[in-house]
Structure formats: structure tokens, C-alpha cells
Amino acid sequence: GENVEQHPSTLSVQEGDSAVIKCTYSDSASNYFPWYKQELGKGPQLIIDIRSNVGEKKDQRIAVTLNKTAKHFSLHITETQPEDSAVYFCAAYHMTTDSWGKLQFGAGTQVVVTP
């Protein structure tokens, strides 16, 4: 089955610096890769996603890149702010004949932005 690995598990950055989180996936059939942000005590929320027919996608200070050949994708946050502090999860859709909705998540990255 699909296996998603996420690194690093924790990431401390100074305010204004960039943060990069990397994920690898195992199932070459996966074609949808969302990123979720989870603030303390809350459920995760989608912040950006990318499909396998696109190599890069940007939304203001966040961007995601996808390398299908290497089977890895990354989240980039530029000009980090204290409100970016949260746990970030990557995910990959595992395509099987009996399930189109089995979303597999990485282990998460705790991002801490220090002023």
C-alpha cells in the first residue's frame, strides 16, 4: 500500500526565514498531493494541493513542488510569520480498485517560528 514519509519531524525557523518540508511517497499511481495545517487543539485544514500533472503551485507565501520521477513533493513557506507555527501534514491519495478516498498522511512536521 501507499507509504508517505515526511521530514523533518520538527523545524525551527526565525521569523522572516523560509521553511521547507519534504515528503516521499511509494505508490506511483498516486496523483493528488494535499498539504494540511493543524493548529493546536484543532483539526487539520487544507492549505495547498497539487495534482500529478503539475510540477509547481504557488499561493502567496506558500508553494508546493512535485517530482513524479523521484516520487517526492515539498512545501515551501517563505517570509515565515509567528502564525505559521503549527503542525503540517503532507498526504497522498492511494489509488486502488476498491477505494478512491483512502487518504494517507505523513507523520507531520512541527514548525516553530520564533520572532
Added chain:
Amino acid sequence: DGGITQSPKYLFRKEGQNVTLSCEQNLNHDAMYWYRQDPGQGLRLIYYSQIVNDFQKGDIAEGYSVSREKKESFPLTVTSAQKNPTAFYLCASTWGARTEAFFGQGTRLTVV
């Protein structure tokens, strides 16, 4: 407002008791999911349901049970057979394949 609601937010139970966590959505989503979150282990899929009266086991279904009698509701029962039930439980829903998953605020279950 449309959304997905989990209740209660905090739940305490004695060891050996079954407990049911509620998940309701008014987004008209077909698919619903239950995840368990432990520190450092991300989100692990317990059960999911694509349509009413049908559900599938996820990666860690042992000790849990679900039902899907209505499109809007997907309750999760943590049974006494679950060896380590203390965790943060998240319910999610999606409209279809490869679409955004909406999560509830979670239920933190503590078994003492």
C-alpha cells in the same frame, strides 16, 4: 454554516467501557473517515465510508466499530478490545475522489 462537527471535545472513560464518538456533517459529502492521532505518528486511518450502509477498515481498525446509517452521521465506537484507546480522534469528510478533506475539531479521549 456548513461543516463537520465532532462531539464531545473531551471525553473520559474508565478502562473496559465502550465509548461512542459522534461525527456529523452538513456538507452533503458522500465519504467520511475516522483518524487517530498520537504524538509523532501522524494521522492513522481507522475506518472510512464511501456511501450509506457501507464502510471499510483502515489501517488500525482493531478494537473499533462504526456505522453509517445516515449520510450525515458516522459515529465511532471505541470498544474495550482497543488496547490503548487514549488518543486524539479526528473525523473527516470528502465530496468525492481527490477532493479536499474537511476535518472536525477532534475528540480527545482519555481512558483511565
